[in-house]
Amino acid sequence: xSAKRFSQWNPTLEAPSAAPPATRDEAASRAPxxxxxxxxxxxxxxxxxxxxxxxxxxxxEVRFETVSRAASLILKEAEDRGATGISVAIRPVLKDAAASxxxxxxxxxxxxxxxxxxxxxxxxAYWAPLTVGKISYMETIGFLLDAGWNGIRATxxxxxxxxxxxWLFGRFRSLNASVGTAPLLIVLLAMIGFFAATxxxxxxxxxxxxxxxxxxxxxxxxxxxxxxxHHVAVPWDLMVRIFGRVLSYFVYFPNGPVFLxxxxxxxxLTRGNLVQGIAALVLWAVAISFALWMRALLTQYAGSxxxxxxxxxxxxxxxxxxxxxxxxxxxxxxxYDGHKFASGWIPKYxxxxxxxxxxxxxxAYDSLNAMIxxxxxxxxxxxxxxxxxxxxxxxxxxxxxxxxxxxxxxxxNLHRNRxxxxxxxxxxxxxAVQPLIASYSNRFDPARLPxxxxxxxxxxxxxxxxxxxxxYDDPAGRKNAPQRVRNLIDPEARIPIVAHTQxxxxxxxxxxxxxxxx
Numbered sequence: 001x002s003a004k005r006f007s008q009w010n011p012t013l014e015a016p017s018a019a020p021p022a023t024r025d026e027a028a029s030r031a032p033x034x035x036x037x038x039x040x041x042x043x044x045x046x047x048x049x050x051x052x053x054x055x056x057x058x059x060x061e062v063r064f065e066t067v068s069r070a071a072s073l074i075l076k077e078a079e080d081r082g083a084t085g086i087s088v089a090i091r092p093v094l095k096d097a098a099a100s101x102x103x104x105x106x107x108x109x110x111x112x113x114x115x116x117x118x119x120x121x122x123x124x125a126y127w128a129p130l131t132v133g134k135i136s137y138m139e140t141i142g143f144l145l146d147a148g149w150n151g152i153r154a155t156x157x158x159x160x161x162x163x164x165x166x167w168l169f170g171r172f173r174s175l176n177a178s179v180g181t182a183p184l185l186i187v188l189l190a191m192i193g194f195f196a197a198t199x200x201x202x203x204x205x206x207x208x209x210x211x212x213x214x215x216x217x218x219x220x221x222x223x224x225x226x227x228x229x230h231h232v233a234v235p236w237d238l239m240v241r242i243f244g245r246v247l248s249y250f251v252y253f254p255n256g257p258v259f260l261x262x263x264x265x266x267x268x269l270t271r272g273n274l275v276q277g278i279a280a281l282v283l284w285a286v287a288i289s290f291a292l293w294m295r296a297l298l299t300q301y302a303g304s305x306x307x308x309x310x311x312x313x314x315x316x317x318x319x320x321x322x323x324x325x326x327x328x329x330x331x332x333x334x335x336y337d338g339h340k341f342a343s344g345w346i347p348k349y350x351x352x353x354x355x356x357x358x359x360x361x362x363x364a365y366d367s368l369n370a371m372i373x374x375x376x377x378x379x380x381x382x383x384x385x386x387x388x389x390x391x392x393x394x395x396x397x398x399x400x401x402x403x404x405x406x407x408x409x410x411x412x413n414l415h416r417n418r419x420x421x422x423x424x425x426x427x428x429x430x431x432a433v434q435p436l437i438a439s440y441s442n443r444f445d446p447a448r449l450p451x452x453x454x455x456x457x458x459x460x461x462x463x464x465x466x467x468x469x470x471x472y473d474d475p476a477g478r479k480n481a482p483q484r485v486r487n488l489i490d491p492e493a494r495i496p497i498v499a500h501t502q503x504x505x506x507x508x509x510x511x512x513x514x515x516x517x518x
Contacts, residue, residue, distance in 0.1 A: 135306050229276075445483060
């Protein structure tokens with residue numbers, strides 16, 4: 001079978017089960033007919049199903065899109081490794097005993113080359129609709145400028161010369177920002193300022209043209225045309241003049257670069273330069289369209305980040321963040337706790353893999369921490385945390401988690417041996433409820449059983465949102481310790497900007513996910 005999209009595996013829509021299976025030994029009976037027939041023929045016992053919980057990122061607002069991508073990459077890798085009897089079923093299951101809602105999962109079944117029957121259930125934590133329209137363009141710009149300034153303050157103006165403090169594994173630890181962080185932040189702030197100025201100029205230009213055109217008649221249209229022409233001709237001629245001077249520094253022209261005069265606009269729009277007037281109108285329309293597109297892009301993408309992370313600064317979006325976290329926690333509780341009802345069932349999975357893309361990696365991280373805390377609160381002292389034991393891996397890709405730790409959290413300039421007004425106690429409390437950075441006992445350890453979750457992070461230098469996750473480990477610890485975050489560069493995600501979503505279709509992600517399933 002060649003590489004295919006998910007829909008080409010011919011999934012079937014299954015009705016909720018009439019009754020749940022009694023034991024895990026009956027897992028094979030839940031597989032679609034083709035897989036069950038194969039198991040019966042070879043007398044091979046099917047392993048208990050593995051759950052995959054996917055947290056989508058920004059720009060993946062269509063429901064089931066992410067779960068479809070996750071299922072596709074698992075099946076494609078299984079196929080490449082010689083799997084047979086591949087089948088897919090879409091099954092709705094009840095979320096709770098009160099039948100208050102349905103969860104839809106994708107059930108994947110195949111038989112590996114050695115005859116082992118496999119089953120994977122893929123779930124999705126779908127949070128995108130909650131952020132739509134919840135933050136304005138100006139709030140987004142303000143958030144980005146504040147975050148950039150926060151980073152500069154923490155690295156340049158704090159006197160720490162590129163280092164900052166973060167509470168990790170029981171105490172504050174000094175972490176180093178990369179050498180290029182401060183210059184990059186300055187460039188990003190300049191870019192944000194340029195984008196904001198462009199959008200403001202476009203809004204003013206649209207309002208001015210509309211005002212003149214609204215005066216009515218031919219005279220109004222002429223005034224509007226002159227207004228548009230003036231707003232294109234003046235900046236265009238300024239850019240041509242600056243370009244000519246820069247060019248003259250490198251190339252000698254006896255009379256200057258006079259050839260550039262051919263692309264300049266006449267000072268005033270007349271019938272004699274009608275072609276220039278039409279060109280100005282086209283350029284104006286393109287510039288306005290670009291500015292509006294840029295505004296929508298910033299609001300949609302950066303706005304979602306701002307809406308989720310702003311509560312670390314103030315309470316305006318606290319309710320929204322709590323609702324997003326509730327979606328993540330509810331999905332995680334279904335997977336980890338399970339339930340059995342007459343009209344639907346969710347097993348208590350022994351193997352769970354969590355995937356988080358982009359901002360979804362931040363939500364996935366928060367959800368796993370919340371589940372570990374919830375399980376710890378249920379248990380008596382000394383009882384092993386089953387959530388830690390049953391989580392095979394946390395796989396983040398295109399993740400901004402290091403940036404959230406550096407830019408969007410509380411930045412401190414510590415005065416040793418005392419709590420000052422810099423927010424140290426609050427920082428301690430915020431980090432202390434994150435078990436993944438509170439103790440390495442909540443991470444993968446090959447010397448114990450169960451091993452606990454591996455944390456694997458995929459990133460690309462061409463993806464400005466992603467990066468290494470260095471601020472979630474003890475900087476003084478052994479660099480190759482198995483408990484640390486394993487940072488992997490995806491060599492195939494190499495197209496600037498587009499790299500942020502390229503992980504889904506490349507080999508590294510599907511191989512990484514598949515290796516952690518069983």
